[in-house]
Amino acid sequence: MPVQAIKSVATSRNGVGAFILQCRRLDFHYCDWAGSSRGMNKLLTSSLLPQQVTTKYPATEFRISSRPNKHPILKAYYINGNTKAICVRNLEPAQIIQKAELLLQNSGIKNxxxxxxxVVSQNESVRGIWSPLHGGLKNV
Amino acid sequence: MKAVRLLRWSGSVLSPRTRPEFFPIRQSIHLIQCRTQATAAATIDHIEEASDLSPSQPAYIPEDVLTRLPSPPIEASRTSAKLAALHARLSLPSRLPIETLARTLVDQTADHNPKFNNSSFSVLGNDLLAYYTSEYIICQYPRLPLAVVFAAMYAYCGPKALATITREWGVQPAAAPGGEVDPGFLQFMRLPPEPQPERLGPELVSTQSAMVASPNNPNIVEKRRRSISNRTVYDDEFGEPKSSGIEQSIDLSQGVTMEKASANFVRAVIGAVYLHAGRAASKQFYKDHFMSRQLNMASLFQFRTPTKDLSKLCAREGFQPPIARILSETGRLSRHPVFVVGVFSGKEKLGEGAGSSLDEARTRAAVAALKSWYLYSPLDWKLPSDTEEANAKQWVPQMVDQGDVVV
Structure with a gap:
């Protein structure tokens, strides 16, 4: 048998063909009683949430649930299995939207x-690697 | 090529989906209706029918009915956030209804009824994947040895690659299948992953003889020598023996591994896109999600006797026999010498390699020469499937080489 072949798996390059948003789920947690949730409650009851967040990111699943007697948080779940959470206590709706976008656009990789x-590339260098044995040889 | 009328064809594949055995006739009629829905490429009649039904449908299906169902009901897919997110994440064409996407997530081990599982889609999707990948590989690298073609097919659309793609699409498995599960989960009866034999070297496309189902009768198992060329006829697209019919029936009752279930899901998505959105959309989907992946073809080769192969190749192609010559060297008498050797056929340099001994450098040079021959890629190549479009250019036959040398 002249040539044998090694089994391997092609690696993905997100964004070269299809782009897959890495944030698969974002949870909004609020509290009905505590004052730190005032901004969060205002956001959740206003039309800002669908206008500026949920319709802009259809590839993410959004969940809203209460978390009584705790500060409001945003919790994001990523495709690579990681989660990232941000506490948004005492923040205004606009600031919470900023934090939500930060999580939504995140890749989920640890900072x-x-x-x-x-710079590391998967492609071969176009120019080639310099070799001391080729060209410019000096005879001593 | 004559265009197949998709709507008619898909209508026969995706017949109206009813599950009468779960709803005795004495039970209210609206329950029967809510399990009846045609996900065949939604003709206008069906859409109207569905919208007529919706007001009469109950707000929810009682729990005892849900738990008796093997897979989630069709209505659940319309309200599942997970499923809608998946549809958007893959940028699937809007003509692919969300109900069909839900069906592609149901494996045949979760729901044995072929009207509710993804088996028919995955058969079609598997054929499409194999067709698109093989034409891409062969047109781009017309001189690849067959073993490397098999390995490249495996790397792009083998079960392991498809399982990786499922993970990268953000699809998660359900703990166990059932009617009450969110339809956005991948549903299958789970088997533990297959044990991997311990290997010293890399996994190769196998060349040994094996117990293979007879081509005439799948129930008879015989030992057959599996040369690389007879595998194009008898084996599957990855050069592996086709599994016999008996094996599959056993699998169905027990369950499948995560890898197999996710491979079937990805194939089913391709098949569903083809049926609902057509050829162009499925090809675009394939390009976006599969051809964009990175594979270094040169890393798939494994040579045993490269110098011998090269001299045979030169003899076959009518080149002068290859001769290795030292191009430059340093430190011959030191602890770390470097030799650069070129392999020449007449005055043409076929390849070049560096090594710490003359033999190593010569072998590397022969490998480089063989790879540069086998990895030839024409500058202007076109796929046969491109000519299927309406305003495509005339097909010009392309060179496909006779393959690797037989030593």
């Missing part, structure tokens, strides 16, 4: 410092 690391 990392970038700090000028090298």
């Amino acid at each position: 990392k410092k970038i700090r000028g690391k090298n």
Whole structure:
């Protein structure tokens, strides 16, 4: 047998063909009694939520549930299995929407410092790798 | 190619979905109606029928009825946020109704009734996936050896790849199937994952003889030598033996692994897109979700005797026999020498490789030469399925090489 073949799996490149929003579910938790939920309750009862959040992100499942005697939070579930939560106590509706968008547009990966690391590519270098054995050889 | 009339065809595949055995005749008629719905590519009649029904439907189905159903009722899919989100996340065409998407998530081990599970969709989707992938691979790399074609097929649309795609689409499995489950979950009877044999090297496209179902009678199992060329005839698209009919019936009663169920789901989605939105939409869906994936073809090769292969290849193609020559070297007498060797056929350099011994460098050079031959890709290539469109250009036959050398 001349050539054998190695089984592997092609890796995804999100956004090259289809783009899949990584936030699959976002929970709004509120409390009916506590004052820290005032902004959250105002948001949930107003038309701001469908206008500015839910219709803009149809790829995410939204859930609203009460969490009595606790601060209001936003909790996002991502495709990679991670969850991220933000406490939105004492925030105004506009600020809560900002926080919701932060979670919705997030990739779900743990935050990392970038700090000028090298760019890593899956493609081969177009220019090739410099070799000390090719060209410019000097005879001593 | 004559266009198939999709609506008519899909109508016969997706016949009206009723489940009379669950609703005795004495029970109220509206319950029967609410389990009756045609998800065949929604003709206007059906839409009107459904909208007529909706006011008379009950607000909810009682729990005892729900728990007796093997898979969620059709009405549940219209109110499921999970399902709507999945539809939007995959940017599925709007002509694909949400009820059908719910059906693609029901495996045949969850619901044995073929009108309610995804088996018919997945058969169609599997054929489409194999067709699109194979034409893409063969047109882009017309000289690939057959074993590598099988490996590339496996990498793009093998069960493992499809299970990964299911995960990346954000589809989650239900703990157990049932009528009360949210239809946005993947529903199947679960088996533990298959044990993976311990291997030292990478997993290869197998070449050994195996117990294979006889091509004439699937119930007879015989030992057959599986050469690479006879697998194009007898085996499936990944060069694996086709599973016999007996095996499948046992699987159905016990359950399936997560991998198999998710592979069937992805295939079913493709099949459903094809039936409801047509050829162009399914091809676009395929391009977006499958062809956009990254696969390094050069990493699929594994050579045993590259220098021998290369000399055979040169003999077959009528080139002068390959000769390895040192191009440059450093530190021959040191602890870490580097040799750069080129393989030449006459004056043409076929390949080049560097290694810490002359033999290693020569082998690498031969591998590079073989890969550059096998991985030839024409600059201007076209897929046969592109000519199916209405205003497509005339098909120009393309070169497909005779394949790898036989050593």
